[in-house]
Amino acid sequence: MSEMANKGTAAPNGLPLIDQPAWRRDFPIDWPQDHYVARRDFTRFLVLTSLPFALMQLGIGVVSWFRRGRGRQPAKAVAALADIPVGGVLSFDYPDENSPCLLFRPDDKTLLAYSQKCTHLGCAVTPEPEKNCLYCPCHKGYFALDSGRPMAGPPRRPLPRILLENRDGVVYAVAVEINPL
């Protein structure tokens, strides 16, 4: 008891030791020391969390570097140009079967293609050519049909654009442009 008083310790309620409950008098704690140890351990824990954050940043860089090293995706035939009606919409997969895309032919000379995955949470967008937009029904997101840019709702990034080439009357998907704007 006297040792505790000499160190100037004080219980959290601020009362002197004589007014503390019996369990505190029987088992006195050096409260400032207890606070010091608790904060020091919390600081150590925070420093330990700092390392995974740095490693995650490095991991993102490494993953991006490997993805870039894979090079361009191979071209894939989508459809014959004659089979795509003006004002029509065609669904296809590019660059793999897990990447649904939509092809539009708003007029005779224009072909547009976008990834069908909404850039918000990956729901499938549906075309609404009469409103000149693509609509995501999950959270009411809208994208412009002519550019893929987000117009309304939660999406903030444009739809990835699929680059197309007309090779002897056959439309090929040749690349994905992730941020076309």
Added chain:
Amino acid sequence: MNRPLTREQTTTILQGILGLVLFVVLLQVWLLTTTINAWQGGDDSVLWPAAAASAICAMVNFALLRYLNRLAV
């Protein structure tokens, strides 16, 4: 010869270090979220500068922890 620090002094230093470490960790959280956002949006240019900044933040935190471990309790 330096005088040994009193308990109040070490506690004050500890609280200062804790505040700095907390700020740096929050900075790393912000860096990570903005990096992922930019990466998802197709912007690769920020990845390595952000990774370097986060690594520097981690080194600063470990330097602060090293100093903290040297403090007399």
